[in-house]
Amino acid sequence: MSSLDVDLDRKLAYDKEKGQLITTDGSGSRLVLAMPMEAFFGLVDHLFELFMSGASVILEGAGEGAGKAAVQNIMSRKDIEYGLRKTLSRGSRWGHGRYELLELDFPRNYSRLRVYNCVFARESDPECRSMWYLRGYLRGCFSTFFHNPEIICNELKCMNVGDKYCEFELRPRASP
Numbered sequence: 001m002s003s004l005d006v007d008l009d010r011k012l013a014y015d016k017e018k019g020q021l022i023t024t025d026g027s028g029s030r031l032v033l034a035m036p037m038e039a040f041f042g043l044v045d046h047l048f049e050l051f052m053s054g055a056s057v058i059l060e061g062a063g064e065g066a067g068k069a070a071v072q073n074i075m076s077r078k079d080i081e082y083g084l085r086k087t088l089s090r091g092s093r094w095g096h097g098r099y100e101l102l103e104l105d106f107p108r109n110y111s112r113l114r115v116y117n118c119v120f121a122r123e124s125d126p127e128c129r130s131m132w133y134l135r136g137y138l139r140g141c142f143s144t145f146f147h148n149p150e151i152i153c154n155e156l157k158c159m160n161v162g163d164k165y166c167e168f169e170l171r172p173r174a175s176p
Contacts, residue, residue, distance in 0.1 A: 037119055044130045056129070060136035067140020080106070084145050088113070095119050096134070097166075108171075109146040112156075113138075115166045121159035128160045135168070142170040 011024045012032065021032040047055035070090065074083035081104065088099040097118040104111045120134045135153040143151040150173040157167040 037122075040120075040133075041122060041125075041130060044133075048129055056132045059129075059132035060139070063133040063136025063138075064140035064143075065136075067137040067142075068144050069140075070137075071141050071144045080145055084141070087141055087145075091137070096137075102167075106146070109142075109148050109151065110172075111142055111170045113168055113170075114157075115168070116164075118159050118166045121166060123160065125160050128155065128158050131155060131158065131160065131166070134166075138168055138170060148172055 013022050013024060014020070015022060021034050022029045023032055044055070044059065047058055051058060071083065071087050074086055084104070085101065088101060092098050097115040097120075100114040100116065102112045102114060115134070118134070120130045121128075122130060135155060139151055139153040142153070143149050151170055152173050154169045154171075155166060156169055157163040157165060159166050
């Protein structure tokens with residue numbers, strides 16, 4: 001196996017015999033799926049060809065599931081804010097871009113954050129179609145941390161339309 005440093009407590013290794021990427025740390029190892037962004041964008045484009053606007057629901061739902069799964073092992077911690085920061089740090093390590101938590105208000109179930117160098121942004125997508133996955137991922141993470149399934153994710157700024165970063169607001173769905 002060859003290994004690349006991901007951070008001080010985790011390694012990314014390639015098992016040539018099995019043809020698998022694996023992360024390892026002091027608590028064990030996990031399989032990893034790596035995909036070139038061109039392949040991800042191709043997936044997004046094809047979903048929109050097949051399902052038109054329904055593709056946004058599919059991508060957001062897939063992201064939400066991934067976001068919920070990403071925080072499951074952290075939810076047992078007593079320090080939820082630490083767990084949230086750790087989850088965002090992991091998202092950065094997996095190549096999403098660099099997260100910056102701007103505001104976190106647990107009593108209101110509210111947060112605002114930025115993603116610099118967002119890997120899901122692409123200039124050729126002014127409709128921000130590839131961002132549906134990230135919106136879902138963030139909603140999955142924050143709805144789990146806030147213990148509130150009614151969290152929505154609004155994108156306030158987007159690199160796809162020329163902003164220097166993507167900025168998101170997570171808050172409870174407005175009551176009717």
